[in-house]
Structure formats: C-alpha cells, structure tokens
Amino acid sequence: MKPARRRFTQLDILWLVFLSGLAALKTQDEFHKDLILLAIGLFQIFEHRFLVLVRKRGKAYSVLIKIGLATLLVAHTGGINSRYSYYLIYALPVATAAMFYGVWATLGWTALATAAYCSNLIPLLPEYELTRSGTIELAIRNLFFFLVGILVNRFVTETRRQSEQLRETHLRLQQAEAEARRSERLAALGQLTAGLAHELRNPLGVIKGSAETLSKDPPPQGALAKELSGYISSEVNRLNVLVSRFLEFARPHNVEKQPEDISALMERALKAAADHWPNSRIKVERQFEKGLPPVPVDAALLEQVFTNLVFNAYEAMGGEDGELRVSIAAESAEGHSGVAVKIEDTGPGIPPEQRDQIFNPFFTTKPTGVGLGLSIVSKIVDDHGGSIRAEERNGKGASFRVFLPY
Numbered sequence: 144m145k146p147a148r149r150r151f152t153q154l155d156i157l158w159l160v161f162l163s164g165l166a167a168l169k170t171q172d173e174f175h176k177d178l179i180l181l182a183i184g185l186f187q188i189f190e191h192r193f194l195v196l197v198r199k200r201g202k203a204y205s206v207l208i209k210i211g212l213a214t215l216l217v218a219h220t221g222g223i224n225s226r227y228s229y230y231l232i233y234a235l236p237v238a239t240a241a242m243f244y245g246v247w248a249t250l251g252w253t254a255l256a257t258a259a260y261c262s263n264l265i266p267l268l269p270e271y272e273l274t275r276s277g278t279i280e281l282a283i284r285n286l287f288f289f290l291v292g293i294l295v296n297r298f299v300t301e302t303r304r305q306s307e308q309l310r311e312t313h314l315r316l317q318q319a320e321a322e323a324r325r326s327e328r329l330a331a332l333g334q335l336t337a338g339l340a341h342e343l344r345n346p347l348g349v350i351k352g353s354a355e356t357l358s359k360d361p362p363p364q365g366a367l368a369k370e371l372s373g374y375i376s377s378e379v380n381r382l383n384v385l386v387s388r389f390l391e392f393a394r395p396h397n398v399e400k401q402p403e404d405i406s407a408l409m410e411r412a413l414k415a416a417a418d419h420w421p422n423s424r425i426k427v428e429r430q431f432e433k434g435l436p437p438v439p440v441d442a443a444l445l446e447q448v449f450t451n452l453v454f455n456a457y458e459a460m461g462g463e464d465g466e467l468r469v470s471i472a473a474e475s476a477e478g479h480s481g482v483a484v485k486i487e488d489t490g491p492g493i494p495p496e497q498r499d500q501i502f503n504p505f506f507t508t509k510p511t512g513v514g515l516g517l518s519i520v521s522k523i524v525d526d527h528g529g530s531i532r533a534e535e536r537n538g539k540g541a542s543f544r545v546f547l548p549y
C-alpha cells in the first residue's frame with residue numbers, strides 16, 4: 144500500500160516552531176527532553192502517513208503512541224512534582240482522540256491519558272505521601288483534560304455535521320440543476336417539434352397538389368405530368384432528409400468518451416467532403432500542432448461535428464473554388480486546458496445580423512438546407528463540456544472555433 148502523498152503544510156511548520164520553543168527552554172541539563180519533543184513533532188507531522196499505512200486500528204495506535212510520548216516527557220522533566228507544566232502535553236492525545244472518536248470514546252481515552260499521567264506518582268510513593276492539596280491539584284489537572292476532550296469533540300462533531308449538511312445541499316442543488324436541464328430540454332423539444340411540423344407542411348402541400356392534379360380525369364400528359372411527378376419525388380426526398388436530420392438532432396446522444404486523436408477525426412471529415420465534391424478545386428491547408436495529447440471525446444459524435452462544419456464551409460464556397468484552413472492547437476479557455484479547432488473558409492462569410500441565429504434549429508439560407516447542422520454541432524459540443532462560436536473574419540469568409548476541454 145502506498146501512503147497518500149501530502150505536502151509539508153504551514154501547520155506543520157507552526158508545530159515545529161512551538162515544539163522548538165519548548166525544547167529551547169533549558170529547564171534542565173537533559174537532552175532526553177529534546178529528543179522526546181522531536182519525536183512528538185515528527186509523529187504529529189507524519190501521523191497522516193501512519194494512518195494510511197496502519198489501516199487497522201491506526202487511530203487507536205496513534206492516540207496510544209501520543210499518550211506514551213507524553214508520559215515519557217513528563218517522566219523526563221521532573222515527573223508529577225515538576226516545577227514546570229510539561230504535563231499539559233497530555234492535551235495532545237486527548238485532543239487527538241476527540242478528533243477521531245465520539246464523545247464516550249473520547250472520555251474513555253481521556254481517562255486512559257489521565258491514568259498514564261497519574262502513573263508518574265508510582266515512583267514517588269515509597270518516599271512521599273500524597274497531601275490533601277496535592278490530591279486536589281492533581282484532580283483539577285485531570286478534570287481539565289476531560290474539559291479539553293469534550294470541547295474539542297464538540298467542535299469537531301459540529302464541523303462534521305456542517306460539512307455533511309453542505310454535502311447534502313450540494314447534492315440537492317445538483318439534482319435541481321439536472322431537473323432544470325431536463326425541463327429546458329423538454330421546452331426546446333416542444334419548440335423544435337413545432338418547427339418540424341411547419342417544415343413538413345410545405346412539401347406535403349406540394350405533394351398533395353401534384354398528386355391531385357395527376358389524378359384528375361383526364362390526367363395531364365407529357366411535360367406537365369413529368370414536372371408534377373418530379374415535384375413529388377423531390378419533395379419526398381426533401382422530407383426524407385428533413386426527418387433523418389431531425390432524428391440525428393432529437394435522438395438522445397449516448398456520449399461515450401475515450402481518448403482520441405483529434406486530427407485523425409478531422410482527416411476523416413475532410414476526406415468525406417473531398418469524396419462528396421470530387422471535382423472541387425478547394426485548397427485545404429492544415430495547421431495541426433504536433434504532439435497533442437489525446438482528448439476524451441466520443442469519436443463518432445465529434446466526427447459528425449467536424450463533418451458538418453467542413454460541409455458548411457464547402458457549401459459556402461460553392462463546392463468549387465477557395466481555401467479551407469483547418470487548425471488544431473492546445474489552448475486554455477475559461478480556466479480549462481484543452482484543444483481549439485478552427486475551421487476557416489473563403490466563402491461569403493456570415494452577415495453580423497445572422498450570427499445569433501445560425502445555431503437555431505431550422506435556420507437556413509440554403510435552398511435545400513434543413514438548418515439543423517449547426518444545432519447538432521452545438522449540442523454535441525455542449526455534451527462534451529466544450530464551446531463553439533462563429534468568429535469575425537473581416538469579410539474574408541467564415542470562421543468557426545470549437546474548444547474541447549481535456
């Protein structure tokens with residue numbers, strides 16, 4: 144078992160400072176006292192590691208070791224009759240027990256500590272007699288240890304209770320947030336369905352009209368019949384695209400993230416576009432940073448993101464002439480480190496007044512567009528905890544920037 148790593152804290156330094164203070168006071172010519180103080184200091188600092196290493200009953204051993212060290216210190220600084228108050232060191236095991244245990248166990252450990260303290264009487268018994276005032280003084284000292292134990296225990300219990308409450312509140316907040324997100328999604332779905340119904344109505348109207356004209360008696364002949372059945376076929380195609388695009392958007396994504404090479408996913412999207420426009424003279428310029436670590440993403444979904452963006456860029460350049468610049472680089476945004484992917488084209492660009500709308504479902508300026516591409520893109524990027532925005536390019540075309548956090 145490897146002990147959990149813990150850095151030397153400010154508190155550890157303070158410990159050492161105060162213990163050094165105790166050691167520096169030369170109350171007697173004895174180096175044992177300094178050694179014991181050193182042992183106490185070291186044990187306190189490495190107690191955390193000790194507890195990790197000794198899982199079973201580690202806390203009990205820790206308190207016992209501290210009682211032992213305290214007893215040694217008192218024994219080596221004049222015993223119970225000492226002119227100095229080293230006996231206060233018993234507050235250390237008592238406070239430790241109060242931090243680890245409940246109130247009754249704390250009282251039990253305090254009783255053991257006071258018993259250890261009183262055991263310093265044993266070597267004196269043959270020579271001294273315990274006076275009445277001596278007994279009272281001893282009782283006072285011991286009772287104060289109990290007070291320390293209860294006080295620390297109360298404080299620790301209260302802090303623990305508060306942090307538990309905080310955790311519970313945090314959990315409830317998370318649940319409330321999840322609920323809010325769910326109802327937001329439902330509202331968005333409602334809006335979307337209304338949009339879809341609207342989009343379905345136009346082609347259905349064309350199909351219905353064409354079919355009615357075709358079914359007239361006598362049915363239209365020649366060129367008109369051909370035109371009408373052409374309408375039916377193209378509108379059915381349009382409906383098909385619409386429905387499959389809609390499903391792509393509305394179906395809940397199961398995001399399964401795995402470390403992926405972003406540039407490989409981008410290459411696949413670029414290849415899909417090149418295959419789709421085999422005769423295009425669009426020049427693709429790649430600026431992929433070397434040695435980027437893999438990013439945890441869902442490969443299939445992210446390929447969809449890149450494909451949509453690259454297709455939009457090709458479509459903006461008419462699929463013919465232009466330059467597509469794709470860059471991938473490490474970046475830090477909003478306190479997260481991640482990868483930024485930029486896709487820039489030399490098409491007409493996005494007019495400023497449309498920049499707010501392009502991510503809305505069904506917003507399209509293309510005769511055969513559905514207007515769901517960027518909605519799908521932004522949903523997937525959101526699911527990855529990333530962000531996407533269209534950036535200004537001063538009339539040189541459009542530029543999209545996707546940020547994906549590690």
Ligand SMILES: Nc1ncnc2c1ncn2[C@@H]1O[C@H](COP(=O)(O)OP(=O)(O)OP(=O)(O)O)[C@@H](O)[C@H]1O
Pocket residue numbers: 388451455456459488490491492493501502506507508509511512513514515516517518540541542
């Ligand atoms: N690279 C670009 N250059 C110029 N305009 C763009 C670019 N990318 C998107 N747009 C604008 O944003 C609109 C919405 O894009 P989106 O991808 O959502 O839908 P679409 O491409 O029209 O349809 P589809 O659902 O088939 O993708 C586009 O119609 C276009 O007006």
Ligand SMILES: [Mg+2]
Pocket residue numbers: 451454455515516517
């Ligand atoms: Mg598109």
